[in-house]
Amino acid sequence: MRGRFPPEPDSRPPLGRPRIPSARSPRPSPHSSNAPVEESQSPPPGGHRAADPAAVRPFTVLVARWRSGEGSLPTTSAGVELCALAVFLGLRVVNVGQLLISLPTALRDTTSPVLFTAALCMYLAESALLAATTVRARGYLDARLGRADVAVAVAVLLAQPWYVAPRDLTGSWTAWGFACTLGSACGAAIVFPRRRGTAVAVLALTGAYLVGALPWALPSARSTVVANAFSYAGFALLTRLLAGYLRRLAGAAERARQAAAQSAAEAARLAEIDRQRTLLHDNISVLSLLARQDLPPESAEPLRHQATVLSRKVRAFIDDNDGVPLRSTSPATTGPAHRGDGGPRELIAVVRSAAEGFWELPVTFNLDLARGVALPGPTAAAVEAATATLLHNVRLHAQAHTVVVHADADRAAGEWEITVRDDGRGFDPASTALGFGLRVQVTETLARHRVRVELDSFPDDGTTVTLRGPWEEPA
Amino acid sequence: MTTEQSESPTTATPAPRVAAVDDNTIIRDSLCPLFPAWNVVGCYRDAEALLAARPEADVVIVDLNLAGTGPAPALQGPDAVRAVAEAGYRVLVYTSEVRRTILVDCLTAGAQGIVHKAEPLPALGDAVDAVAAGQVVITQELTGLAELAERRDQLPNLSPREREVLAGRARGESFRSIARRLYITPQTATGYMNSVKTKFAAYLRDHSPADLEYYLGLEPSGLTDWQPSTTDPR
Numbered sequence: 001m002r003g004r005f006p007p008e009p010d011s012r013p014p015l016g017r018p019r020i021p022s023a024r025s026p027r028p029s030p031h032s033s034n035a036p037v038e039e040s041q042s043p044p045p046g047g048h049r050a051a052d053p054a055a056v057r058p059f060t061v062l063v064a065r066w067r068s069g070e071g072s073l074p075t076t077s078a079g080v081e082l083c084a085l086a087v088f089l090g091l092r093v094v095n096v097g098q099l100l101i102s103l104p105t106a107l108r109d110t111t112s113p114v115l116f117t118a119a120l121c122m123y124l125a126e127s128a129l130l131a132a133t134t135v136r137a138r139g140y141l142d143a144r145l146g147r148a149d150v151a152v153a154v155a156v157l158l159a160q161p162w163y164v165a166p167r168d169l170t171g172s173w174t175a176w177g178f179a180c181t182l183g184s185a186c187g188a189a190i191v192f193p194r195r196r197g198t199a200v201a202v203l204a205l206t207g208a209y210l211v212g213a214l215p216w217a218l219p220s221a222r223s224t225v226v227a228n229a230f231s232y233a234g235f236a237l238l239t240r241l242l243a244g245y246l247r248r249l250a251g252a253a254e255r256a257r258q259a260a261a262q263s264a265a266e267a268a269r270l271a272e273i274d275r276q277r278t279l280l281h282d283n284i285s286v287l288s289l290l291a292r293q294d295l296p297p298e299s300a301e302p303l304r305h306q307a308t309v310l311s312r313k314v315r316a317f318i319d320d321n322d323g324v325p326l327r328s329t330s331p332a333t334t335g336p337a338h339r340g341d342g343g344p345r346e347l348i349a350v351v352r353s354a355a356e357g358f359w360e361l362p363v364t365f366n367l368d369l370a371r372g373v374a375l376p377g378p379t380a381a382a383v384e385a386a387t388a389t390l391l392h393n394v395r396l397h398a399q400a401h402t403v404v405v406h407a408d409a410d411r412a413a414g415e416w417e418i419t420v421r422d423d424g425r426g427f428d429p430a431s432t433a434l435g436f437g438l439r440v441q442v443t444e445t446l447a448r449h450r451v452r453v454e455l456d457s458f459p460d461d462g463t464t465v466t467l468r469g470p471w472e473e474p475a
Numbered sequence: 476m477t478t479e480q481s482e483s484p485t486t487a488t489p490a491p492r493v494a495a496v497d498d499n500t501i502i503r504d505s506l507c508p509l510f511p512a513w514n515v516v517g518c519y520r521d522a523e524a525l526l527a528a529r530p531e532a533d534v535v536i537v538d539l540n541l542a543g544t545g546p547a548p549a550l551q552g553p554d555a556v557r558a559v560a561e562a563g564y565r566v567l568v569y570t571s572e573v574r575r576t577i578l579v580d581c582l583t584a585g586a587q588g589i590v591h592k593a594e595p596l597p598a599l600g601d602a603v604d605a606v607a608a609g610q611v612v613i614t615q616e617l618t619g620l621a622e623l624a625e626r627r628d629q630l631p632n633l634s635p636r637e638r639e640v641l642a643g644r645a646r647g648e649s650f651r652s653i654a655r656r657l658y659i660t661p662q663t664a665t666g667y668m669n670s671v672k673t674k675f676a677a678y679l680r681d682h683s684p685a686d687l688e689y690y691l692g693l694e695p696s697g698l699t700d701w702q703p704s705t706t707d708p709r
Contacts, residue, residue: 362593366619366645368693369626401595404615404647421647461651 080250081139084190084243088140089131091183096127099180102173109174112163116174119159123180126152146191150201153181157208161216169213170221170228177212178228181205185232189240198236205232274440279317281437282388283310285395289360299360306357345380347373347416351407354387361395363403370407373416373471379449383418383467386442386453390420390465393437398424398463409471416471423462429455438465490514491607494532496525496555497569498541506536510600521549522558533607535564536599539572539581553580560585567606569599575616579687582679588612611672619645620691621675627691630674637674640667 066072073079073086099106099120110116130149134140156177160169168174188201206229213225286306289295295303348367355363375383387405394403400422409416434443434455442465443453451469493510495518497503503518517530521541537559539552550558552572560566567588568581578589588606590599591614602612613621622645624630625638633641636657643653643664650661650668657664679687687693 364615364619364647366616366622368619368623368691371692402615402647404645406619406646419646423647423649456652458652458655461649462647464646464648464652 075250075253077247077250077254078138080243080246081141083246085134085138085140088183088187088190089134091186092127092131092180095176095180095183096124099173099176102176106172106174106176109165109168109172110163111165115159115163119156119163120176123152123156140187140191143192143197146188146197146201149184149187149191150204153177153184154204154208157181157205157212160212166216166218167221169217170224175213178209178231181209182231182235185236186239189236189238190243195240198240202232202236206230274436276317277436278441279313281441282392283314285392286310288396302357302359309357343377344374345377347375347380347383347407347409347418350375350380350384351387351405351418354384355391355405357388358391358395361391361403362401363391363405365405367405367407370409370416370418373407373409375416375469376472379451379469382445382449383451383469386446386451386467387418387420389437389441393435394420394422394424394463397435398422398426400424400462411471414471416469418467419464421462421464426457426459426462428459429457442467491533491603492516492531493534493536493603494525494530494564495519495536495569496522496541496559497536497538498549499538502538509596510603512600513603522555523550526558526562529562532564534567534603535559536567536569536603537586539568539570539577552577553584556581556586557584560587565606565609567602567612573614573616575620576684578614578617579620579679579684582613582617582676583683585680587676589614589617610669611676613672613675615647617675620687621645621671623691623693624675624678624687625671629690630671630678632674633671634667637667637671640664641671644668644671 062072073082107113107116126149130145133142133145140146160175160177164172164175170178173179185202185205188198188205192198192201209232210225210229213228214222217225286303289299289303290307347370351367352365355361355365391403391405394400402423404419404421406419406421407417408419438453438455446453446467446469449469451467454466454468455463456466457463490512491514493506493513493515495503495506495515497518498520503520506513506518507515516532517525517528519525519528522537525535537556539555541549541551541555549555556566556568565588566581566586567590568578568586569590569592571592572578573591581589587609588602588611590602590612605612618641621630622641625633625641636659639657640653643656648656650664653659653664654661682690
C-alpha cells in the first residue's frame with residue numbers, strides 16, 4: 001500500500017479520517033449557523049488556488065474578514081452556497097495535491113503513461129474550469145456543471161483499467177480515480193437541487209467504479225472494491241444532509257432578519273407617530289381655548305404667548321431633519337423660567353414653570369414641603385413636561401373646579417413626590433385605557449428618569465396623579 | 476382656590492343670622508335674594524358701621540378690601556377682622572385675596588373662616604353654615620400651610636388619623652376619596668379635618684407670620700410680604 005488513500009480494505013466505510021478537511025465541517029453544523037462558516041476558513045485558499053484571477057478580490061475580502069475575527073462568510077443563503085463551494089473545491093484541491101505528490105510513483109507504476117497523463121490532464125482541466133466557473137458564480141449551483149463533473153468522473157473511472165495494473169486498482173494513487181471522484185459525489189449532493197439528481201449521479205459513479213474496478217481487480221481485492229463503492233452513496237448522503245440543513249438554516253435566518261427589519265421599520269414608524277402625537281397633544285388644549293368665542297380679554301395675552309411657544313415648537317419639528325425627538329414637550333420650554341444650561345433646578349421652580357400658561361385652571365400650589373429639593377437638569381425637563389401634560393389633561397378632560405398641585409419630599413426615604421389632583425369627573429382606571437399623554441408623555445418618559453407614576457381616579461370623584469422620584473442631594 | 480370645609484353641612488339647624496361688611500353695594504344687596512335660607516340681619520359698608528350697630532349675628536361676613544366713601548380711612552383687611560372678632564362675632568372672611576400672609580393674618584386676627592370670592596356660591600353658603608356651627612373654614616393654600624406646620628412639628632396634638640386626613644386634604648383629596656383609602660366614612664374624615672382646622676386656627680392665633688416663617692422654615696417674606704396697618708385699631 002503506497003497511497004494513503006483510499007482506506008484499508010478492512011476498515012470502516014471510507015468517509016474516514018483521511019478526509020479530515022471535509023469531514024470536520026459536518027460536525028458543528030447542527031448547533032450553529034456560524035460554525036460552518038468558521039470551519040470553512042481553510043478551504044477558501046484551496047478554492048482560490050484553483051480559481052481564476054476574477055475571484056481574487058472577493059477572496060482577499062474573505063481573508064480580511066476572517067483575520068478580523070468576524071468570520072469570512074456571511075450567515076446568509078449566499079454565505080452557505082459559498083461555504084459549500086469552498087468545501088467542494090477544497091476537497092478537490094486536497095485530492096489534486098495528494099495526486100501530485102504521488103505522481104512520480106503513479107507514473108512509474110502505470111501501464112499506460114499516455115492514457116494516465118491524458119486522463120489526469122482531462123481531470124485537471126475540468127477541475128480548473130469547474131473552479132473558475134463556480135467561483136465566478138459564487139456557488140456550485142449550475143446543474144449542468146454537476147452533470148459535466150459526474151461525466152468526467154465516470155470517464156476517469158471507466159478508463160482506469162486501461163492504465164492501471166490490476167494489483168494497483170485498490171489502495172493506490174496510481175488508481176487515483178476513486179479518491180478523486182468521491183468529491184464529485186459530494187458535489188452532486190450540493191449542485192443538484194433534487195434528491196433524484198444526486199441519486200442518479202451516485203448511481204452513475206458507483207456503477208462506473210464497479211465496472212471499471214470489479215472485473216479487473218485481483219480476487220483478494222474485490223471485497224475492497226465493493227466496500228469502496230458504498231462510499232459514493234455515503235458521502236453524497238451526508239453532504240446532502242449537511243448542505244440541506246445549512247440552506248434551511250440560512251433561509252430561516254434570512255426570514256428572521258427580514259421580520260426583524262420589518263419590525264424595526266414598524267417600530268420606527270410608530271415612534272414617529274408618537275413623536276407627532278407628543279407635539280400635537282399640548283396644542284389641542286390651546287387651540288380649543290383660542291377657538292372659544294367667550295374668551296375673556298385678560299386671558300388672551302397668556303394664551304397668545306402659549307400659542308407662540310407651541311407654534312415655534314411645531315416649526316422646530318418641521319425643520320428637524322435629523323429625526324431627533326423634541327427634548328421637552330412643555331409649553332414653558334422657551335418660557336422665561338426655562339434654564340437652558342441643563343443644570344439642576346429647584347423642584348418647586350420646575351412645577352411652577354410647568355403650570356405657566358394654565359391661567360384658566362383653578363390651580364392651588366402647596367409646594368413648601370419640597371423646599372430645597374433640586375432635580376438634575378434632564379429629570380427637571382422631563383418632570384416639567386410631564387406636569388404640564390397632566391395639567392393639559394385636566395384642562396381637556398376633567399371639568400374640574402379645583403386643581404391642587406402638591407409637592408413633598410422625604411429626606412429619610414430619599415424621595416420627592418408631586419401630586420396633581422383635580423376634583424373633576426374622574427374615571428375608572430380599570431376599564432378606561434390611558435390616553436397618549438399619560439401613557440407616553442408622562443409614564444414612559446419619566447420611567448427613563450427613575451420617576452414612578454401612580455394614577456388614582458374614581459368616577460365623579462376626581463383624579464390624582466402622583467410622581468415619585470429619587471431625591472439625590474447635590475454633591 | 477377651594478375652601479376647606481365640611482362637604483355635608485348640617486342643614487337641620489335653624490337659619491343662621493348673618494351680617495355682612497362689604498363696600499360693594501351689589502354684594503350687600505344680593506345676599507338676601509341669593510341666600511333665602513339665611514336670616515340676614517344687616518349689611519354694612521364698613522366695620523365701623525357694623526360695630527356701631529352691633530346686630531345680633533351668628534356669623535359676620537367680612538370683605539378685606541373696604542374702600543369706604545367717607546373722609547376717614549376705614550379699617551382694612553386683618554385690622555377690620557380683628558376689630559369685628561374682638562367684638563365677639565364669628566368672622567368669615569369673604570375675599571379675592573389669595574396671598575397666604577394676609578389670610579394667615581386674618582386667622583391670627585381671629586377670623587373663623589375664609590372663602591374666596593372666586594368660589595361657587597354654594598361654597599359661601601356652606602362656609603357660613605360651618606362657621607355658624609363653630610367650625611373653622613380655611614382655603615386650600617392654608618390647608619397646605621397646616622400640613623407644613625404639622626410636618627414641622629408645630630401641631631403636636633394631632634392624632635395619627637388627623638395627620639393622614641390632613642395630608643390627603645392638603646393634596647386636594649376629597650373626603651370620599653380619603654374615606655375609601657382609610658376605610659372610614661366621609662363623615663368621620665370630615666370630623667377629623669374639622670378637628671385639625673380648629674387646632675390649626677388656635678395655633679395661628681398664637682403665632683405671627685414671622686413666627687410661622689421661623690418655625691415652618693419658609694424663606695423670608697414667604698408669608699410676611701404684606702404688612703398690617705401700623706395703626707393699632709384698639
